[in-house]
Amino acid sequence: xxxxxxxxxxxxxxxxxxxxxxxxxxxxxxxxxxxxxxxxxxxxxxxxxxxxxxxxxxxxxxxxxxxxxxxxxxxxxxxxxxxxxxxxxxxxxxxxxxxxxxxxxxxxxxxxxxxxxxxxxxxxxxxxxxxxxxxxxxxxxxxxxxxxxxxxxxxxxxxxxxxxxxxxxxxxxxxxxxxxxxxxxxxxxxxxxxxxxxxxxxxxxxxxxxxxxxxxxxxxxxxxxxxxxxxxxxxxxxxxxxxxxxxxxxxxxxxxxxxxxxxxxxxxxxxxxxxxxxxxxxxxxxxxxxxxxxxxxxxxxxxxxxxxxxxxxxxxxxxxxxxxxxxxxxxxxxxxxxxxxxxxxxxxxxxxxxxxxxxxxxxxxxxxxxxxxxxxxxx
Amino acid sequence: xxxxxxxxxxxxxxxxxxxxxxxxxxxxxxxxxxxxxxxxxxxxxxx
Ligand SMILES: [Zn+2]
Numbered sequence: 400x401x402x403x404x405x406x407x408x409x410x411x412x413x414x415x416x417x418x419x420x421x422x423x424x425x426x427x428x429x430x431x432x433x434x435x436x437x438x439x440x441x442x443x444x445x446x447x448x449x450x451x452x453x454x455x456x457x458x459x460x461x462x463x464x465x466x467x468x469x470x471x472x473x474x475x476x477x478x479x480x481x482x483x484x485x486x487x488x489x490x491x492x493x494x495x496x497x498x499x500x501x502x503x504x505x506x507x508x509x510x511x512x513x514x515x516x517x518x519x520x521x522x523x524x525x526x527x528x529x530x531x532x533x534x535x536x537x538x539x540x541x542x543x544x545x546x547x548x549x550x551x552x553x554x555x556x557x558x559x560x561x562x563x564x565x566x567x568x569x570x571x572x573x574x575x576x577x578x579x580x581x582x583x584x585x586x587x588x589x590x591x592x593x594x595x596x597x598x599x600x601x602x603x604x605x606x607x608x609x610x611x612x613x614x615x616x617x618x619x620x621x622x623x624x625x626x627x628x629x630x631x632x633x634x635x636x637x638x639x640x641x642x643x644x645x646x647x648x649x650x651x652x653x654x655x656x657x658x659x660x661x662x663x664x665x666x667x668x669x670x671x672x673x674x675x676x677x678x679x680x681x682x683x684x685x686x687x688x689x690x691x692x693x694x695x696x697x698x699x700x701x702x703x704x705x706x707x708x709x710x711x712x713x714x715x716x717x718x719x720x721x722x723x724x725x726x727x728x729x730x731x732x733x734x735x736x737x738x739x740x741x742x743x744x745x746x747x748x749x750x751x752x753x754x755x756x757x758x759x760x761x762x763x764x765x766x767x768x769x770x771x772x773x774x775x776x777x778x
Numbered sequence: 779x780x781x782x783x784x785x786x787x788x789x790x791x792x793x794x795x796x797x798x799x800x801x802x803x804x805x806x807x808x809x810x811x812x813x814x815x816x817x818x819x820x821x822x823x824x825x
Contacts, residue, residue, distance in 0.1 A: 401806075402805055404802065406797055407801065407804070407807070410807055411801070411807050412799075414810075414811035415798065418815050425815070425824075427825050428817070554824070554825065719809045
């Protein structure tokens with residue numbers, strides 16, 4: 400069909416003006432993703448630093464991000480918690496926030512990076528229809544958090560190559576993985592934006608001599624590695640011991656060895672390139688799954704989905720999934736309890752001393768995160 | 779590298795706008811206007 404007009408120059412001008420209006424409307428939405436959700440450091444936080452302190456080349460870039468340091472009164476060993484490696488896996492960010500706002504160190508030092516891939520918090524994944532934000536209600540009002548993308552925002556690293564070649568191993572992956580920070584470790588100085596961020600994290604671990612590194616993730620309920628700990632071979636003994644502790648807390652969880660031929664991941668490269676004991680934890684997140692139905696804030700926070708209930712009935716999932724779903728509170732309870740159990744196992748095995756206190760119990764967190772995320776006045 | 783690609787995007791956007799003022803079929807003009815939106819957003823590094 401064709402509609403010819405004599406006033407084609409006027410219609411062109413009008414349409415361009417309309418396109419400009421659409422751009423302005425969309426921009427306000429997209430740019431709102433660059434506002435950071437407030438985090439209120441608890442009394443356990445002794446210092447708030449930036450990741451660029453360990454690798455100054457990233458200072459001022461979209462990848463530079465806060466590192467919360469909780470230093471105990473007594474000297475001990477150290478642990479690094481990575482939340483927000485994949486910002487579409489919200490239990491990582493929330494678990495990090497729970498620690499920043501509640502944990503106290505008796506002995507040793509805890510480093511927490513809530514937004515490991517800070518750039519990936521500034522956009523959502525195309526064609527997923529995920530909300531940009533979700534809310535948690537607390538006794539003193541609502542808190543908001545961003546639901547971001549799995550990978551670095553393309554405006555910070557673009558274009559993607561056809562094939563992503565992991566620098567130190569030569570492993571070849573699909574081009575979009577070039578923006579996945581958990582395929583970029585140990586990182587490098589002359590690589591892309593994402594590799595410079597992972598390099599900064601590797602530097603933090605090396606310079607501070609971090610003893611344990613825990614990377615927090617979530618997976619789709621139909622993905623085999625779920626409700627699991629993945630451990631580098633050097634961290635296997637620690638992980639097995641921690642796993643017993645988690646099971647004593649009532650958590651159903653499995654332990655998997657980090658595959659030797661899968662490169663760029665924290666539990667492989669940080670274990671290989673540094674002296675840290677590298678582990679990763681996964682919980683079940685329906686809002687990133689392929690089988691999910693309506694994708695809204697409720698799915699993120701409550702984790703209920705009737706299609707997953709049906710998939711579970713067909714035996715297609717790797718986690719139990721009933722009408723109660725897997726709420727964010729349960730997923731955060733699993734991650735934070737796991738972190739506490741890693742510290743406990745480290746002490747029990749006589750590897751050193753890391754004592755974390757101040758955290759609510761598994762059941763308390765599972766019931767409701769609100770009471771532990773009360774917004775405080777910023778000072 | 780980013781700036782090379784942004785240069786290409788700019789060139790494409792200018793070409794589209796140029797052609798919109800020559801195109802007499804309003805539906806094709808509309809198509810062009812739709813194509814402009816993502817190009818402008820990328821050019822301004824918004825999306
Ligand atoms: Zn992940």
